[in-house]
Amino acid sequence: MSGHFITFEGIDGSGKSTQAKLLAARLQADGHEVVLTREPGGSVGAEEIRALVLEGNPDRWSAETEILLFTAARRDHLERTILPAVAAGKIVICDRFADSTRMYQGLSRGDLRGIVDQLHSLMIGREPDLTVLIDMDPATGLARAKSRQTAEERFEDFGQALQEQMRKGFLDLSNEFSDRFCVIDGADDMDRVSNAVYAAVAHHIEAFS
Template sequence: MFISFEGIDGSGKSTQARLLADRLRADGHDVILTREPGGSEGAEQIRNLVLNGPTDRWSPQTELLLFNAARRDHLERLIWPALEDGKIVVCDRFADSTRAYQGSTRGERRKLVDDLHNLMIGVEPDMTVLVDIDPNTGHSRATERNTGDDRFEGFGSDFQVTMRQAFLDMADASPNRFQVIDGDGTIDEVSDRIYAAVTQRLAQNADA
């Protein structure tokens, strides 16, 4: 099963992806935890290019090409082999982030994003967990954490508002894939909501 985590910057999705992987391992599942951009050697090198530097370092078109190059390498070298081995892959961001960042918030290039995805990637996660929080809360958290991967956080809180709506619109359009989780509450409370939703989906898949 391929599970992706999505959400605006500061939503806590990275923490929640890690906690879910830990809980599924405790249940006896073989789990690979990975991230985008990144997850493979080549993709991690591209990550350093796109997530650092000034906001105008790359045009939206160049960003789109870089993200897809990283994703293709990630798929070939990590995700597909893990799934073929029967493992659960938990990925912090996937193609929906590109749809939101480069397709909906960086100049309305959604058709170009979708065309390139269909040509070069062509797969979707089995389940996407969308951790939904207030954009102002997310932006405040993101700017305070100072991880170094902060290029997109520099676009400001209005950017986060637009991105959140883009994610919610995608969830409405693909309700069978998306599970929207309320990100308000303690880390453990949010983790429990996600774990309940994912284990229910795993059980459904096992019965199918």
């Protein structure tokens, strides 16, 4: 049986990480083998790169350098975690993937989308089977993200203007890749959001299993 590769996307504070965890638990309860992972990260090498890109001052790296770092982390993650699990028939649920790089590096800090897509084609060559976009008001999402008070606040420190740009970008991306995107209203009650996510994913699994 072939596996499934499902990603979650959204602005900071959208609740996507929580929803990814809730989905993993529900699918495991249904009897599926699930691998819950994240980007940047998800493998030993990629987790080391995670600290480099998510901590420190906002101007620590140029957008071009970030694209290279994220792509390197993603390649290791793909080789060591994602592809083996999918080949084994498992459901891989990943908190962020290439769509985040298309937005945060390819759109927000210059017109670098073409570079992101070229590197993705050369070094990754894999899109998710299904992408769940948790849509959220930028001001609400940023307030949620900042309230976590973790060391990984480098992108939150760019401020609300970035989050507004990212929200629009993600929604545009959902139209560009409408065959694999499912948009869920993240402003709803957490349980209702979870039910909507589960229904969309269950439909996908049934259709492509």
